Amino acid sequence: GQSLEQPSEVTAVEGAIVQINCTYQTSGFYGLSWYQQHDGGAPTFLSYNALDGLEETGRFSSFLSRSDSYGYLLLQELQMKDSASYFCAVMDDKIIFGKGTRLHILP
C-alpha cells in the first residue's frame, strides 16, 4: 500500500523555526513535494526534492533522504501568514498526498 505519515498539528512562535517531518511508503517514487494550503484555498506548491539533500527557497527549505524514506520541511522566521496546513506528497505517475500538518503560530 501507499502511506505518508506526518504530524497532524504543530505549534510554534512567530519568528521561530519549525520542522515538519514526513515518512513515506509507496510503490513508486520520483520525488517528494511540499504544498501549503490555507483554509478554504487550493494547495500551492512549495518545493520538490528528487535527490537526497537540502533544497532552499527563501525562508523555506526541504530535505530528502531516499534511503530512509524520509523528508522534512523547514520554515524559518515564522510569520503569522504561515499559519496553514502543509502536505507532503510523493510524486509517482500521480501525486499521493499525506494527511497534512496544521501549523499554528503564536504571536
Added chain:
Amino acid sequence: GAVVSQHPSWVICKSGTSVKIECRSLDFQATTMFWYRQFPKQSLMLMATSNEGSKATYEQGVEKDKFLINHASLTLSTLTVTSAHPEDSSFYICSARGTGTSGRVTPYNEQFFGPGTRLTVL
C-alpha cells in the same frame, strides 16, 4: 507560472440533481488533468486522472458512473457529479500538467492546481 481556473467556485444544489464543474488551463495545454476531493480538515484524495482524448482512470473506490469526467480538449476537463447526495458535499480541486506556450513541458513534479469548487448538497 501556469494558471488553472475552476468554475463555479461554489455551488449549492438539491439532492438528486447533477452538477458540472469545469477546470480550465488558461495559458498552457493540459495533457493530463487530475481531480481531487477534500473533506474538511482532511487530505486531498485523488479521484481520477484524465488524459486529453482518452477515458479517465479512476482511483479505487471512486464510482465512475457517479463522477463523470470528460477531457475533450487540451484546455478543458469537466467533472459531473450525477444524482448528488449530501455525502457528496466536499471541496473538489483539479490540477493540470502539460505543455506551455513555448512548447516546454511542465516539470514532472509540477502540477498546477485550480482554486477549487465547494459543493454543498442539501
